Amino acid sequence: MPELPEVETVRRQLEPELVGRRIERVTVLDERLTRPEAPRSVEKAVSGRKVEAVGRRGKYLLIELEGERTLAIHLRMTGNLLIGENGGLKHVRARFALDDGRQMLFTDIRRFGQAIVLDRGDQLEDYFAARLGLEPLSGELTPERLLELAKDRKAPLKSFLLTQDRVAGIGNIYADEALWRARLHPLSPAGSMKLEHAERLVEGIVGALEAGLDHGGASIDDYLDARGERGSMQDEFLVHTREGEACLRDDGGEIQRIVVGGRSTYFCPVCQERLRRRPRRRTGARARPKRDRAG
DNA sequence: GTGATAACCTGGGTGC
DNA sequence: TGCACCCAGGTTATCA
Numbered sequence: 628m629p630e631l632p633e634v635e636t637v638r639r640q641l642e643p644e645l646v647g648r649r650i651e652r653v654t655v656l657d658e659r660l661t662r663p664e665a666p667r668s669v670e671k672a673v674s675g676r677k678v679e680a681v682g683r684r685g686k687y688l689l690i691e692l693e694g695e696r697t698l699a700i701h702l703r704m705t706g707n708l709l710i711g712e713n714g715g716l717k718h719v720r721a722r723f724a725l726d727d728g729r730q731m732l733f734t735d736i737r738r739f740g741q742a743i744v745l746d747r748g749d750q751l752e753d754y755f756a757a758r759l760g761l762e763p764l765s766g767e768l769t770p771e772r773l774l775e776l777a778k779d780r781k782a783p784l785k786s787f788l789l790t791q792d793r794v795a796g797i798g799n800i801y802a803d804e805a806l807w808r809a810r811l812h813p814l815s816p817a818g819s820m821k822l823e824h825a826e827r828l829v830e831g832i833v834g835a836l837e838a839g840l841d842h843g844g845a846s847i848d849d850y851l852d853a854r855g856e857r858g859s860m861q862d863e864f865l866v867h868t869r870e871g872e873a874c875l876r877d878d879g880g881e882i883q884r885i886v887v888g889g890r891s892t893y894f895c896p897v898c899q900e901r902l903r904r905r906p907r908r909r910t911g912a913r914a915r916p917k918r919d920r921a922g
Numbered sequence: 923g924t925g926a927t928a929a930c931c932t933g934g935g936t937g938c
Numbered sequence: 939t940g941c942a943c944c945c946a947g948g949t950t951a952t953c954a
Contacts, residue, residue, distance in 0.1 A: 628947060659931095686948080704947050705932080718932095737931045739948070758949090782925060791949080799947065848933090848946075889927070890947065928952080936944080 629702040631763070631796030632839025633850050633858065634686050637708055640853035641731075642681040644710050645690065649677045649726040657720040660733070660742050672744040673698055673723075685759040685795030695747040699754075703739035705849040708732070736849055759795040763832050768794060770825035777817040777825070781904070784820075785813035786888040788832075797832065800845055800860075800867050803893050804835035807866035812901035813885070813892045819902040838863060866893045874898060 629637075653673045655666035673692065682689040688708065690698040700708065709716070710731045721742060723731040733740065745751045760776070761768045776793045787793060788802040797805065806813050808831030811824060820828070844850060844858035847868070851857060861868075865875055866882055870893060874880035880897030 630948095701948085703949075736933065737947090739931065741949090780924085786925080789948085888925090891945095924954105926952105926954085929950085930948105932946100934945090936942105938941090938943105 628704050628798055628800065628847065629706065629844070629850055630686060630798035630801050630839070631683075631836055632801070632842075632860065633844035633852075634683055634688055634702065634796075635764075635840055636844045636858065637702075637853045638681055638683045638688055641688075641690075641708065641710065644853070645678040645681055645725075645731070647678065650674060650692075650723050651726050652722075652724040654722040654724075655720070655742075656722070657735075657738060659738050660720045660735075660740060662741070664743060669698075669742060669744050672696060684755050685762070685791055686798070687755070687759075691747065697745050697747050697751055699741075699743050699745055699751075700733070701741040703735070703737070703741065705736040706740035707734045707849065707851045708853055709734065709851065709855050710853050711855070757792075759791055760793040761795065763794055763796060763829075763836055768829055768832065770822055770829050773829055774820060774822060774825040777820055780817035782817055783814045783887050784811055784817050784828075785890070785892050787817035789888065789890070794832070796836070799890050799892075800847070800864070801832070801835045801839060803867040804838070804865055805831040807831070807894060807899060808834050810898050810900055812896075812899045813887055813894050815900070815902035816904050819904050824902065866895065869893060 650673055653670045655661055655670055658666050661669040676692040676694060678690055679693055680691040686701060688700045711729060716732060716734055718734045718736045719732050720735045721733040745754055780787060785802055788797045809827040811828060839860045842858055842860040842863055843852060845860035846857035847861050869882045870884040872882050874882060874895040876898050878897045880895040882893055882895055885892050
């Protein structure tokens with residue numbers, strides 16, 4: 628499933644191939660891809676424009692085009708962007724014909740992927756401001772800011788990490804990996820963290836994402852990089868999908884699988900500390916007056 | 923405002 | 939072998 632490391636891997640591969648090239652023609656083969664916009668409007672907005680840069684925001688890939696337009700692509704669960712020959716591929720949802728004769732193809736088995744065109748400037752800013760929070764690898768994610776975002780939240784840490792408008796780019800795999808690295812139980816209420824926990828969690832998030840990047844992402848199911856090759860992060864998982872195996876910390880714990888927020892969640896019950904909600908600070912001598920027995 | 927859950931979607935695995 | 943059913947998960951909409 629493409630999360631931040633997978634999308635960033637694709638971005639790094641596409642950048643030298645696309646920047647300076649002109650997208651001569653776009654053919655959208657699945658109208659779901661461009662919803663709510665009509666396929667023709669996206670085809671018209673992109674065709675004939677030169678690529679100026681290839682960026683990323685959270686799990687969105689941003690192809691910046693001349694004329695202050697940006698093609699924002701989300702791979703969702705099974706989307707792939709492949710460049711080169713790519714003959715005989717199944718589930719092709721869009722074709723981008725480049726001016727050097729090659730094609731970039733968007734394939735997507737489950738058809739959840741999205742491609743929209745935004746005007747650079749306010750429209751782009753507003754779109755992402757409403758959806759995405761801190762970028763974990765940019766240095767803006769500090770323990771203090773994470774603590775502030777989690778303040779008073781009762782939601783489990785696992786669900787909190789998956790919420791993109793707090794911290795962008797973390798999905799099911801790297802949430803599990805980050806929590807294991809931080810030694811924090813996925814069911815701990817987010818608002819129960821203290822500074823020391825937030826410090827461990829930031830370290831865990833960054834460590835997990837960088838490991839994913841180092842291994843070209845994880846190819847559990849359908850993910851392929853822009854060259855059509857699989858990543859190897861799935862061979863390096865510390866906890867995700869290791870149900871029934873001994874914890875790698877050798878602490879006697881056995882990795883368990885539970886469902887949190889409808890998502891499979893893997894953790895070690897021995898070394899991942901379950902935090903409890905802190906009681907609200909009461910004001911005054913008695914926060915809750917005793918019942919007046921006299922009636 | 924917050925948290926939980928369903929829906930979207932399709933290939934693969936499982937059970938009968 | 940073929941069929942029905944369930945599961946996976948990122949995001950959004952809906953509900954409590």
